Amino acid sequence: MSTTTYQKKRKENMMLNVGPSHPAMHGIVRMVVELDGEVIVGSDVEIGFLHRAFEKDSEQFGYLQVIPYTDRLNYVSPLINNVGYCMAVEKLFGLKSPERAQYIRVIMCELSRVSDHLTCIAASAMELGAFTVFLYMIKQREEIYQLIEEVTGARLTISYARVGGVKGDLTDGFESKCHAVMKKTREVLRECDQLLTHNRIFVDRVKNIGIISKEDAISYSMTGPFLRSTGVDFDVRRATPYLVYDRFDFEIPVGSTGDCLDRYLVRMDEMEQSMRIVEQAFKQMPAGHVLVNEQGEVVKSEDLVDSAKMGNTEGIVTKSAIVEPTLEGYHKDNRAEVGTCNKRAAMPPKEETYSNIEGLMNHFKTVMVGHGTRPPAGEAYHAVEGANGELGFYVVSDGTGTPYRVRVRPPCFTIMSGLHKIVEGDTLADIIASFGSVNMIGGELDR
């Protein structure tokens, strides 16, 4: 009697909730897994816990007010989101940002990619027991954050890109600081590589775990390191080069088996490639303006002042206001160098807004609902290579100052939609390794 009950019970699978709030979950996500012993036979992934109505909110305000929202999509590499959205709106305008601004965007995007990959590898290594790697990498990420903070004035919610360019030029001495940080990052990467790549404790946990085939990855529209780990060398920067990515020499690292180890190796290699791009960008970067108006013309800050009304502009424009957007302070009197917008497309520099009435009015006209920037009616889809894969923005304009529809194609979403396939057949403990390699970002997954 007791034997039959026992055998009967053995055949029943166990249902287990992993999440929504679990220490090894990188965000709030719930997985209901069906276990046969320790092996996962099926699972259901539930998302939406962090839904903040990004797309709905974007339809309420002007085009420029959406930029701060894009920071909050992927809070580990917000610059790439900024740039992606601005490029989609620029596409609506038919606008091309100045060369220097494009190089600055490339540099900042690649630095963000490095910080994103550092976070992903650090967190997933920590969950597998490698706490040292976590500390080393997060410390290095901190240095990159400081670099970003010096230029943009913020660490996470930076809103640095503008439609038509970027908010401001790079600070003095940024290049040498950046080179120093990259040198340090390479040392840290070498060290972590020695700690992890041939470490049996780590490799045994990730090798042949969370395998996804090339066909499945394509069917689930996975992009980024996830797809490349299966051997498909698709990278938006190479396939449809945007900004100035066609001028750089870089490789696209690919894996072969599509397991967690390959994804780890691809990310490690990508960081090196990103730093190579930054180095080349510094060498090629021309001087010049960083912002244009919606006709694509560079407008100098003097033009903001209505000279006919004012008689002379001297002493107004050249006077730099004491505004310190960064903690380091903006000592350089480079405002004359910063091309600013005309009445519509981009925001005037803060110094103009605070120091003369024309700048203030210009600011008002850009920001207030009903006065703001107005792209011609139409639609545009623009994709950039986010840290996790293709990040697309689909913007529909009805010709008014408010976007009619803003849609984000989040790279995590497609990967998460195939997560049940990835974890199936592995053991319960392998969820941690597989899920860590997804690098799920709740902000862009749930929007």
Place this chain on the structure above:
Amino acid sequence: MQELHKKLKEKFPDDVLGTHEQHGDETAIVKPSSLLKVAQFLRDDPEFAMNFLMDLTAVDGLRLGWNPRFQVVYHFFSYGKNHRLRIKVPAADGGSVPSLTGLWAVANWFERECWDLFGVKFDGHPDLRRIMMYDGFVGHPLRKDYPINKRQPLIGPGAIAK
């Protein structure tokens, strides 16, 4: 320029309602009843070879006076050929569009999201339930007539037991 949208129109003159190109994005508008046929062709034809369904979303045309009200927007990408094509399918309020889950696995979640936020149904979807919103949520929040300030808090006793 390859002009894929024109080629598609030549191939399916009766199924493609219209084509246009804007900012370098090629678009073809396809009848809902022919979507499966066209999508299958896009995926399997060696010239198109659209193996990625990059994005699937909808646009509510309420304030633009569209009839039918919704357009479901598909962004296809071909890895081998490195080209993109946008397909739009009109859908009426409360109407439905054929599901692409049989062709691309990712369509499952994309279509669930589209149903959740817009209320566009997908025929043949194996598991069409909400994904962003919770069960018991009333309405579809990305519709233009859903008020931005409307609150449906999930708190208090009995909030979940519906």
